[in-house]
Amino acid sequence: MEAANRFFRNVPSWSIYLAGAALAAWMIFLALSGGAGPDPVKALERGFGERGLQLLIAALCITPLRWVGLNLIKFRRPIGLVGFGFVVLHFASWLTLDMGLRWAEIANDLVKRPYIIIGFAAFLALVPLAITSNNVAIRQMGAASWKRLHRLAYPATVAGAVHFVMIGKVYTLQSSLYLAAVVALLAIRWWKMRPKPLGIGQMVPRRR
Numbered sequence: 001m002e003a004a005n006r007f008f009r010n011v012p013s014w015s016i017y018l019a020g021a022a023l024a025a026w027m028i029f030l031a032l033s034g035g036a037g038p039d040p041v042k043a044l045e046r047g048f049g050e051r052g053l054q055l056l057i058a059a060l061c062i063t064p065l066r067w068v069g070l071n072l073i074k075f076r077r078p079i080g081l082v083g084f085g086f087v088v089l090h091f092a093s094w095l096t097l098d099m100g101l102r103w104a105e106i107a108n109d110l111v112k113r114p115y116i117i118i119g120f121a122a123f124l125a126l127v128p129l130a131i132t133s134n135n136v137a138i139r140q141m142g143a144a145s146w147k148r149l150h151r152l153a154y155p156a157t158v159a160g161a162v163h164f165v166m167i168g169k170v171y172t173l174q175s176s177l178y179l180a181a182v183v184a185l186l187a188i189r190w191w192k193m194r195p196k197p198l199g200i201g202q203m204v205p206r207r208r
Helices: 002-009 014-033 040-067 073-098 103-112 114-131 135-141 143-167 173-193
Strands: none
Touching: 014 040, 014 073, 040 073, 040 143, 040 173, 073 114, 103 114, 114 143, 135 143, 143 173
């Protein structure tokens, strides 16, 4: 792990933003040039959403990887922000390319279609996290309050995975694996961070 840590220490965190922008540009180019299949709008909308979910899952992996010796903590913020950027592109492509800014239909879907409700809830949960993903917000809020707020990343990612499963209308191995990965990562985190029971020698004496 030490060799990997030395390598990643030399990789600038801004490279994540550059890679994310390049990927988004490539996906848009494919959609415009006919390389995204017969339905480029759906391909772009789904592709943005899937990349966003993948990056949110990747951000959840940072802490468990640190427990086994691989320190990628400096990449967690850019990975999360780029993931949010893809979620924004997913939402924007649905609003504009798919729904054509037909606000009455959009409002109807936002209150009647369960998979859209869940996806929109995930998006709303991610907004304050993106806004406060900077050192100024940490200083102003205090580390403890900031950490409590950013626990919203867990239900937001679960909701995003559920949205991805439901949007396909048919359960697939791919969508099930995304949801299973999120559940497994949260279960590992809970198990690692759970309060440890006191041993016999650590029992607190009862006050008389």
